[in-house]
Structure formats: structure tokens, C-alpha cells
Amino acid sequence: MKTTSKIIIGICVISVILGISTYFIVKAINKTEPKSNIEEYAIKEDTINQINDIQIPDEEVQVSSAEEKVSPNASLIIKKQYENCGHVKEEKILLPSKIINKTQEEVEEEYEDYEIESFNSNEIILCKKLEGLCNEHYKIKEENGVIVVYGTNEDGEEILYDETGISTQYLPESDLTNIKKGLQIYGKENLNKFIEDFE
Numbered sequence: 001m002k003t004t005s006k007i008i009i010g011i012c013v014i015s016v017i018l019g020i021s022t023y024f025i026v027k028a029i030n031k032t033e034p035k036s037n038i039e040e041y042a043i044k045e046d047t048i049n050q051i052n053d054i055q056i057p058d059e060e061v062q063v064s065s066a067e068e069k070v071s072p073n074a075s076l077i078i079k080k081q082y083e084n085c086g087h088v089k090e091e092k093i094l095l096p097s098k099i100i101n102k103t104q105e106e107v108e109e110e111y112e113d114y115e116i117e118s119f120n121s122n123e124i125i126l127c128k129k130l131e132g133l134c135n136e137h138y139k140i141k142e143e144n145g146v147i148v149v150y151g152t153n154e155d156g157e158e159i160l161y162d163e164t165g166i167s168t169q170y171l172p173e174s175d176l177t178n179i180k181k182g183l184q185i186y187g188k189e190n191l192n193k194f195i196e197d198f199e
Contacts, residue, residue, distance in 0.1 A: 067103045070095075071121045079117065079127040082134040084156070087186075089134055099124075132156065138191050140183040142168045147179065147198065149191065166198050 072095070080089045099107050104119045114126035137152040138161060145168055151161035168176055175198075185191050 068119070068121050069101045069103055070099050070107065070124065072100050074100075074121060075123045077123070077125045078114075079125060080134070081127065081129045083129060083131050085133045085137065087134045087136070089136075136187050138185045140179050140185060140194065142176070142179045145169060147195070149195075164195055164198075166195070171198065 074095055076093050076095045076099075078091050078093055080091075081087075082089075099110055102110070104116060107119065107124060108116055111126055114128045116124065117127045118125040133152050133156055135151060135153070139150045139152070139158060141148050141150060147164045147166040147168060148160070149162040149164060150158040153159055168179065171179070185194055
């Protein structure tokens with residue numbers, strides 16, 4: 001009987017040890033076992049809901065941005081638009097040191113008679129509207145048997161531009177008739193080409 005009770009007690013002890021061991025092994029496996037997709041989705045959805053619940057104020061956030069400034073290597077282009085003749089003269093000029101590192105607003109103050117057509121750190125285009133005519137309107141006339149060139153100022157008045165010294169004596173009759181009436185030419189290039197044809 002003593003042996004039987006010892007065997008029963010031994011079996012009970014071994015059963016308890018196996019039960020405890022199994023419990024800890026199962027618990028350890030459950031800790032390392034990855035969560036199912038359903039559990040992960042539920043966690044992500046909860047996180048998204050928490051983010052959506054955060055109240056964002058309606059006020060606009062002011063972001064400070066550096067204003068664009070004139071580079072020392074920038075180009076400055078001046079456009080003059082003449083209202084009476086409709087011509088636009090464009091001139092690229094040397095960048096004045098007084099506008100280097102200036103903002104658009106500061107350049108507007110410096111050139112208050114001009115309108116800024118384009119502004120960036122590498123190129124500024126200033127435009128000004130002027131009454132009158134541009135200074136590239138010429139009239140070819142004949143005076144004392146010689147071709148004479150008159151220019152036109154902004155008010156439209158003729159001013160002597162060049163006494164060419166070219167005699168009208170050997171000109172074809174059609175050219176001489178046009179010159180006697182006063183032949184209008186626009187642009188220095190066209191004027192120079194016209195005069196070269198008669199030299």
C-alpha cells in the first residue's frame with residue numbers, strides 16, 4: 001500500500017510539473033506569435049480614428065519665406081513704349097549697384113516712374129509708357145541737290161540729323177521724286193542701308 005501511494009503521489013507530482021510546464025510554454029508561444037491581420041487592422045483603425053479626432057485650428061499658419069532679391073549678375077532691361085508711334089524700344093543696361101540685393105518692392109520705390117513687367121533674381125524688366133514718337137523716325141529730303149536726313153524728336157518736330165553729301169544729280173527719277181516728297185524711314189539700320197545704296 002505504501003508503494004502504491006508513492007506511485008500515485010509520484011504520478012500526481014509529474015502531472016503537476018507537466019501541467020505547469022505546458023502552461024508556461026503555451027504562454028511564451030502566445031507572446032511571440034504575431035497578431036493576426038484582423039487585430040493589426042483594428043489597431044491601425046483605432047490610431048487613425050485618434051488622429052482624426054485631433055482638432056486643428058482654422059487659423060492660417062503664416063510661413064515665412066525669404067523674398068527674392070536682385071542678384072549682382074542680374075540683367076536689367078528697360079522698355080520704353082511710345083504711344084504716338086506704337087514702337088517699343090528695349091535696352092539692356094548695366095545693373096546699377098544701388099539695386100543689388102533689393103526686393104521687388106524696393107526696386108519699385110527706386111524706379112517709381114516705371115512699371116515692373118517681370119522680376120526675379122536674375123532678370124528685371126522695367127517698362128515705361130511715353131507720349132510722342134521714338135527717336136528712330138527719319139525723313140529723307142533733297143536740299144540744294146544733296147540728300148539730307150532729318151530725325152524726329154518726341155514732340156514730332158523735325159531736326160537735322162545728317163547732311164550726307166550725296167548728290168541727287170544721278171539718282172533715278174522715281175527715287176528723286178520720293179525724296180523730294182520726303183521719304184519716311186523707320187530705324188537706324190534701314191536708314192544706313194538706304195544711304196549705302198546711294199553712296
